[in-house]
Amino acid sequence: MIRIANGQGFWGDWLEAPVRLIEQGPIDYLCLDYLAEITMSILQKQKQADPSLGYARDFPPLIGRIAKRMLDGNVRVIANAGGVNPVACAEAVRKAAPGIKVAVVLGDDVFGRIDEFVAKGYKMADMDTGEPIAAIRGRIQSANAYIGAFPLAEALSTGANVVIAGRSTDTALALAPMVHHFGWSATDWDKLAAGTIAGHIIECGAQCTGGNCQVDWQNIPDMANIGYPIVEAEPDGTFVVTKHAGTGGRVHSDVVKEQLLYELGDPKNYITPDCVADFTTIHLDDIGPDHVRVSGIRGRERPATLKLSISYENGWKSTGTLVYSWPQALEKARAADKIVRGRLASLGLHFDEIYTEFCGVNACHGPVAQACPDPPEVQVRIGVRSADRKAVDRFTRELIPLVLNGPPGATGFGDGRPPVREIVAYWSALVPREEIRTSVEVLG
C-alpha cells in the first residue's frame, strides 16, 4: 500500500495544507495541483515580462519549508507547478532546497509548434464550438498538451525527490506514483481508470474531506483545521480515501459522491491521456470513521489524440459595484443601472455586453431566486466587455459619480474605480498523440 496525498487544489489554495500533510502523519507521495485552464496564460504573460518566471511562484518556497521532512520521511512531491517554464521552476527549487533532487518533465509546451500543426493539416477546431483555429491564430498566448501519468512515472523512476511538470492533467499527479510503484502497464485499463478516479477525488483538495459539502455542513467538525485528502492505494487498483487522524473535516461516502460528480461530463466516458474511466462502475463503502473504500472500477483504452489547452486574447472587461440601502434599495439600484447605461450610450461607446446583477436579490440564481420584498440593502454589480480597452476604461469612471448625482443612499465606493482586466479565453483542441514527445531532465 502507498499513501498519496493532495495538498493543493489550485494555485491559491491553503498554504498550510501541504505542510500539515507532511507534518501530521505518514504519507509517501504529496501531489500539488497548481494549474487551472487559464493559469497557463497568466504564467505566459509573466514569462514574457521576465524570462526567469512563468511558473507557480509559491512552489519553491514551499519545498524550502518542507525539504527536511521530505528527506527524513522519504516523501516525494509531484506537482504541475512548472507552468510554461518548468526548468526555471526546478532551478528555483534547487536554490530554495539545495539537497533536493528534481526531475522535470518537458514536451507539453507546443506554443512554437502551432504553425507546424496547421501545415500538417490538423484542424484544431475548438472542442466546444467547432470554430477553426484560424479564428484566433494571431491572438494565441500559450498552447500546451495535457500529458498523462506515464511521463511523470518516468520522472519518478530517476529517484528524484521532486517531480515538476507543466500542463499535466490533474488526475495524472496521483496516478503517476501508482504506475511507478506498482509497475502498472500502459494497457492495464481498469487499474489506470481506478488511479485516475482516485486522482479525480483528491484533485480539488478538501472538497472530498468536508469542504464545500452540503451534507450536514453545520456539524462537520473543526473546519479550521480541515485535513486534506490521502488515498491509500493497493496494487490491485482498489483504494481507501482518508485524512490524517486528529484533523478536522469529514470523509464519508456522501462527501466523496459530491466530489465524484464535480465538473463531471459523461460519466461512462471520462477521457484522459491514460485511459477512459467509467464512473458508473465505482463502488463505495464506508469502512470506518473517515475511511471510504473505493472498488470495482473499470476502464477502457486511451484515446489516439491528446487535448491541447490554448489561451488567447479576447478583449477587455471590468465589473463595478455600488450598495444601496433601505428603503426601496432595489428600486434605487435599478435606477442607478439605468442611468449608467444611458450615460454610456450617450458617450457613443460600444460594448459587446453590459450585464447587471443585484447582489442580495438575484445575482446567484437569476430568475430562480425567491422574491424578497424591500430588502435592507442591495449591491448593484455592473459588468462590461469590449474589444475596445478605452471604452471599458471609460465605464470604470461612471459608477462613483452616482453617489452624488444618482438615487439617494449609495455607498460602498471606498475601493475606488474598478480595474480593467484583459480577457484571456480558453480554446481546447485535439492533435494525434504521437505529436507530443515528452522527456525528463534531472537537476541535482
Added chain:
Amino acid sequence: MKVPLSKIAHTRSGDKGDTCNIGVIAYDARHYPVLVREVTPQRVKSFFGGLVQGKVERFELPNLGALNFLLHDSLGGGGTLSLRIDAQGKTFGAALLGIEIDIEERSQ
C-alpha cells in the same frame, strides 16, 4: 406528496467552459428511482428558465444513486469571458434544491 428536492438529495455544481454541471445525489439510495422519474432534463431546463440558453443533458449513475446534468450555454460565456458573479456555476446546485418533486413511490 410534493417536497423540495433538498428533502431527499444533495447537489454539487461546477463548470466546463460555458456549460454548468450539477450532480444530484440521493441521501437514501431508495429514492434514486424518484430522482430519475421527477428530475428530468425538461424540468431542469424549465426550472432555470432564461439562465440556461442551451439544452440540458442528463446522465445516470445508479451505482452512486446520482444523476449528472449538463446545462449548456448557461454561464454567460463561461470562464474568463463571463461577467456574472457566479461565472463557474458554483451555486447552481443549491438553486436546484428548491425544485418541487413528488416523492410518492409508484409501481412502474
